[in-house]
Amino acid sequence: MRDYRPKLAARRLRSQRPSVIGLVVPDIANPFFVGFARAIETSALRDGIRVILCNSDEDPTREAQYLELLEEERVSGIILAPTQAGGVPDLSIPLVLADRVEGSPQVDSVVLDDAGAASALVDALQAAGCTRILGLFGARGSTAVKRRQRYTDALRRHGLPVHAVDVPHDTEGRTTAVQAALAGAAFDAIIVGDAFAMLEAAVVLHDRIDTQRFAVHLAGFDGATWLRLLDVKPLVIAQPVDAMAQAAMALLAE
Template sequence: MGRIGIKQVAALAGVSTATVSRTLAGKPVDAAMRARVEQAVVATGYRPNLAARRLRSRESGTIGLIVADIRNPFFTAVSRAVEDAAFAKGLRVILCNTDENEAKEQMYLRLMEEERVTGAIFAPTRASADALARTRLTFPLVLIDRAAPASQHDAVVLDNAGACAELVRHLHMARGYTRIAGFFGAASTTGRERREGYERAMCELGLEPDGCFLDHGNGFAEAAVDEILRRPARPEALIASNGVMLVQMTRALLKAGLAIPRDIGIAGFDDEPWTEIVGGGLTVMAQPTEEIGRSALQMLLDRCANPDSAARRLVLQARCIAR
């Protein structure tokens, strides 16, 4: 199939190419004609040329950033990195928080359409990631933290399986733990990949995996800790697969009167200041949040400039901070 051009959009909308150009440039156009042009853009998939035009003209000058949970220290840091990089390029950022809710994700993707953003950076749930191949957007999309399978979209992700496997090896080989339980976010591909790395490392070390998925939201991590403490033979150490889960589970352990690491060990992701002072310091996998944010924005700009190039996936490494 040949590349869709402005003439095809004009023909489908029943307007002149000049009207299409004026609509895409955000200039005054009859409302009915504008609606027909925008519908034709979606129907024909004229996204790449539209995005490149806006980037060159700066008549939009706005990008979207859709994150799963702004309370998660990882997304807070990545959002700051994206905003800093965007500001340096003269771009504005619309920040949206989805709470790992698919309906909110779809609502914010529609908002990006309505705002006619140059492009968007998106951390999708597993459900939305799987559906992206069937979703036609009028702007380019770069995925962060979570990538869609066989995606046509660029992505910046972590080696999640490798990072969690390294955490398991540290807890066993450096600290001597043998009963290590893992807890992973149920809504994201990140949680699934980290569980795969956890189970692989446990099996390689001859240990029995004890992992489960937790739903997103208040109370689930605390309930998991309560269940652990009721076991006749509770785990010696816990792994939390994201920063929000780590702080919730640590709080629950301390509230139960347990000393870390004397009574039970806990480790997880994201090098936040508080992790240095609990129990003499928690071992964490530090994610390269600044590099993720900067790389995602640059990928988005590259995509606008080169709309027909093959999708890229940048895989970054976490750093183990042993305490």
């Protein structure tokens, strides 16, 4: 379920050993990007490289400003997890994409096989007897699109109904969307696209006074440490952030 696929690009660090690189992530509060940033920094410091960390907060304008700043600072390369609507910029310095690939196969990237992972989660839940599987996915972005599409395909392959809900990025919108989704039809499983939506779903289930909350299987993609506090252990495909960080650094250095 883990599939890292470097895509060879023309821009490399050929003439100099990198001393400072930029890392731009879309949400520094997301547990995945917290772990990824730390892994990048650890790997970089081991090689004597410093890291400038920028948080775009899923804002394409802020992302563009940070990328311009990093170019002005003459960093040796940039590792970028693009914003949901930002796409891939045309830069004069080496670029590696992480986690998200916005339709640019010519750019080196390190990603999880999101489509295969989502399909595997559906298969596992179906094998456990689940027949009403709700999907909570981000409203935009290549990662969310791939996970939602393969979730849909897998349910149809098993002859099961599709119940997919778009979950906004902002806190208020996310809470409202998850609460509304779980207030309707009864589900015996929930596949969640990220740790924030997983937390919202877990809170809603925990607050139920009936025993139905114990019968609902939670499944997702991020192995946040707080998951150990849940009433029922979720099924999680954890992304190996250390391996992703090392692969991204290796691509920059080639």
